[in-house]
Amino acid sequence: MHVCFIDSRRLPDARAAGEPRRRRVRHLLFAIxxxxLLSIGQAAAQEAGEPAVAQAAAPAGAKPGKNGKVCEYEVVTGSRMKKRVCYTPEQWEAREKAGRELTRELDNRSIGANASGD
Known part of the structure; x- marks a missing residue:
């Protein structure tokens, strides 16, 4: 620690006195x-999860096979093995539409005293 003498008093060096403040500012900038970065990552993940309107309903990167069907492996609940499913692009689109409608229906359903859905 550097000291300077003024009027026979020892005063701490200005650089040493500002160090705790600099450390706090550095930590604040790091937190910001x-x-x-976390916000950008979440926004990018959300955009990647949303299907594009102009994009075909078939899975991304999938190519139609010999018979015009597009195959994809799906995770099966309760199993480690993935199941191969093949549909035409129209069937993929209908499947996606049905999934969106089911999600919308479940989101709009109210939870009341009678939770059985009657």
Whole structure:
């Protein structure tokens, strides 16, 4: 620690006195940067999860086979093995539409005293 003498008093060096403040500012800037990066990551993940309107309903990167069907492996609940499913692009589109409608229906359903759905 550097000291300077003024009027026979020892005063701490200005650089040493500002160090705790610099450390707090550095930590604050790091926290802001980390929060920003996390926000960008979440926005990118959300955009990647949403299907594009102009994009075909078939799975991304899938190519039609010999008979015009597009195959994909799906995760089966309760099993480690994936199941191969093959549909035409029209069937993939109908399947996606049915899934969106089911999700919308379940989201709009109210939870009341009678939770059985009657």
């Amino acid at each position: 940067a980390a929060t920003g």
